[in-house]
Amino acid sequence: MTDGDAEPTEDPEPAQDAEPAGDVVVPVEESSTLRNTVGYVVRQAVESGDPSTLHFVYPLSSRGTVGDEHDRAMDLLERVELWVEEDREESGALVSVETAVVGADEYLFSPGDYTDAIAGYAERKGVDRVVLDPEYRPTGTTPLLPALEREIRGTGLDVEEAPVERETRRGRLARRSGVGQFLLLFGLSAGFYLFLSGWSLKPYTIVTGAVSAGAVAATLWHVSFTGAVEPRRLTAQFGRLSLYAVFLLWEIAKANLQIAYVVLHPSLPIDPKVVEFDADVWSTVPAATLANSITLTPGTLTVDVQRRHFTIHSLTAGAREDLLDGKLERAVRFVFYGRSAARRPTPNEREEVEE
Structure with a gap:
């Protein structure tokens, strides 16, 4: 897979010819510094001015290509592709991205196991450089980075820890x-x-x-x-936020009319239910924006948010359908992640809603 718009794939098997020196392998796992690490490797590739391929790989600690961890891996790799697309801007022709799940055919436990999976992928792709997220901890809370760096360096690969700011301990x-x-x-x-x-x-x-x-x-x-202020990205986000404000006011006005109809109707046709779903937003500010937008729209109320997991009270079936059709969620993704993120599946399409 060589395009940021393609789906993440399993670890490819065929050997490849050696690629340009700007190519890099980046192991990924959920962390507080992953977004900045992605931005760092994209910025390096853009500034080099040479065609580069960024390989983001997710080493699976559990064996197999199905299950919760595999689903999390695929979701994270899709997010990484969106971040790359956002960061590379007009330099997209020079910077391509490939994503893969590695190590699915064996159990990964020690730094040596992870090194074998990462180095094996790098060898097949002809890449000789690895960049590590400073908060990369695939085994959970156990620090793995120093040992992993030594093991990877021992294979002959160049390894670098991304110089991004960590959260203070x-x-x-x-x-x-x-x-x-x-x-x-x-x-x-x-x-x-x-x-x-x-x-x-x-x-x-x-x-x-x-x-x-x-x-x-x-x-x-x-x-x-x-984080650092990037005027170009910030200007684009403010522009999209202005469009979102108009969209949200329109949704609030429509919802007000729907609720007014329900309240004034002699039979009071309400159908209150609580629904839960995992919203497709990936950081605190977008999640807070979506939660408050849902509450501002009459007929729905955000009861609780735990990371991406939303608990919403809906007054009518119509309000619930509008919520799960994902218009607000897609609009929030558009503001913070750009147009391509707005096309991702809605809660209904993801089939993950619980009542």
């Missing part, structure tokens, strides 16, 4: 931040101040707004953003 509130975070927070604060003042451009308003925004930015720039 000591609960430290502040972190290193750049000028981009400060300027973004300053701009948002100043814009909000001008909005509250009725967009007045009098000298007094401009000066007090700048002072207030500077104080807010200086106080909060170390704790307000989780």
Whole structure:
């Protein structure tokens, strides 16, 4: 598989000719730094200016090509493809992506087992470089990275730990931040101040707004953003967010009319039920946006969210059908992950809804 839009495949068997030096193998597992690791290898490939193939592999710790772990692997690899598509932007012709599940024919336990699976794939693909996510822990909470690095290096492959920021282990509130975070927070604060003042451009308003925004930015720039500010991506997300706001207002207006009809109908045709499903969103802000959007839409209420697992109370069958048809979920994915993510299956299509 050589295209970011293709489906993840099982570990391919045929041997391949040696590929360009920019090619890299990246073992993946759910972690707090995986998204940044993907961004790092894509950025390296784009900056090299040479055609490159990024190989993302998921070593299965359990044997076989069916089961919960295999399903999680396929889901994660699909997400990685979407991240690559988002990051590579107009350089897509130079940077291609392949994904695969490896080690499905044996049980993986020790660092040597994982090394054999990763190195075997790299050999078949003619790749001599491996980049490791700094929080890569395929066996759970047990640290595996130092031993895995030694084992991989012993096979003759170049191995590198992605230089991305890890979450602090000591609960430290502040972190290193750049000028981009400060300027973004300053701009948002100043814009909000001008909005509250009725967009007045009098000298007094401009000066007090700048002072207030500077104080807010200086106080909060170390704790307000989780990553580096990328103006191009941020601008695109704000543009999509503007479209989403209009869409959400329209959905709220339609739902209000539907609920008004139910309330005014003599027979009060309600059908209250609680439904549960795993939303196809992958980080805190998109999940919170979806949860609040569901609650803002009359007829549905977000009762609980555990990571991706949503518990929703629906007042009518129509409100429940609209929810599970996935319009809100797809719109949220469009805002945070781009147009290609909006085409992913809805809760009904995924057939994972429980009442």
